[in-house]
Amino acid sequence: MTGSNTVAVIGLGYIGLPTAAVLATHGADVVGVDTNHATVDAVNRGEVLFVEPELEISVAGAVSQGRLRADTKTPPADTYIVAVPTPFAEDYAADLTYIEAAADGIAEQLVGGELIILESTSPPGATQHMADRILRSRRDLSLDGTGGRPVIHVAHCPERVLPGRVMIELVTNDRIIGGLTRTAAERAKQLYQSFCQGEIMLTDAVTAEMAKLVENSYRDVNIAFANELSVISEQLGIDVWELIELANHHPRVDILQPGPGVGGHCIAVDPWFIVSAVPEHARLIRTAREVNDAKPQRVIERVLSKAERFRDPRIAVLGLSFKPDIDDLRESPARRITAELADRLPGASIAAVEPHIEALPPDLAGRANVVLTGFDEAVDGADIVVLLVDHDLFRRADRQRLRLHEKVVIDTRGVWRS
C-alpha cells in the first residue's frame, strides 16, 4: 500500500467509466485502463464515446481537476476494479478471457496489501478463479498471510445499474459485496461508502456472484411469462395487453410487458451463466431464455405473412435499440428482426427509424434494401408499420395524422392500443 487512495479501473465501458468518474469526483485518484486507444484518448480529452446522461460532464470535471486519467497499461494502485465484458461462448459457458487478461495486468503490479474488486457480471466461482490466476503468477503473495506472505484482498461487487440511469443508480442503489475473505469485503465496503448512499451488504463471493445473476434471471423469467402469454393470446384472438392489465388488478399479480424479445447485454446473457453452471437443475431459467429468444422469430413470421399481399412491400420499422429512449443496439431484437426481414424480403424497401443514432450499424448498412430515415417519412410511405421499440417519439405519435388506420400495423409493444 502506498498510503494514498489510487484506484485503477480496468475496462472503461458502460460500467467502468461511470464508476471511475464517480470515484474521482469523490476524492480518489483514478486511472482508467482500456485496451482501446480511441476510448483512452477520448477520456483524456474529457469526452465519452457512448450516450449516458450526466456521464460526460462528470468525466470532463474529473479530468480537468486532474483526478481522472486513462491509459492502455495497468498502473500500480491501492485498489483495482475490474469491469470488463463477460460474454458467453458457443456453449453458453461464460468466457472469462477478459477477466484473465485484466488479472494478468494487475498481477505484475502488486506489492501486497492491495484490494482487487471484480465488478463484471460473472458465473459462480469467477472471483476465486481470478484470485487463483493472480496467485499462480505471484507465489510470493497470499489471500490470508500463510507462510508470512503479504496479503492481497479480493472481492466481488456486482454492478446493478440500469443503462440510462447509471449516474443516479451508482449513488442510490444498494450494493452487495462478496469477499473471498471478510477483510476483503470490509475493505471494499469502505471504498464504495465514499460515494454509495444505498445499503452495502456483505457476503461471500459466490453468493454475491449468484445474487447478480438471479436478479437478471428473475426479470428474464417474468418477461418470458409475458411473452408466452402474448403468443397464447394471439392463438386465442385476444389482446394480450388488455389481458395483462386486467390480471394485474389482482393485488398479488404483477405481470411484465411482452415485446419482440429480450435484448441488451445483461438479461439476455446472465441467466445462461446459471444454466451453464448447473444445467440439470436450471430448467425454468433455461426455458425462459428459450421463450424470449424465440420471440423475434415469431415477429418476423408475422410480418412475412402480412407482406404476402404486397408485391414489393414498403415496410417502416420503428426502433432499433434494445429498449426505449436509449442508443444502445447491443443484442437488440429489433435489429435482428430488421436484418432478417431485409434478407427474407429482397424486393421490399425497409425504412428503419431510430431517433437515437445517426447512421445504421454495419450489419444493416450493408443491406441495400434498408435505409435509416425520419419517422413521418417512413410511416407516410409504408404499407406495413412494425413498431419494435416503445420510444417516446412513437408513443406520442398522432395516429390520425399518420393515417395508421390505412396501413397494416404490427405493434409488438402494445403502445398504440386504442
Ligand code: SAJ
Ligand atoms: N423488457 C420487456 N418487457 C418488460 C421489461 C423489459 O420485453 O416488461 C425487455 C426490454 O425491452 C429489453 C430487455 O427486456 O429488451 C431488458 O431491459 P431491462 O430494462 O429490463 O434491463 P437492462 O438489461 O437494461 O438492465 C438490467 C437491470 N436488471 C434488472 O432490472 C434486474 C439492471 O438493473 C442491471 O444492472 C442490468 O440489467 C445489468 O447490467 O445487469
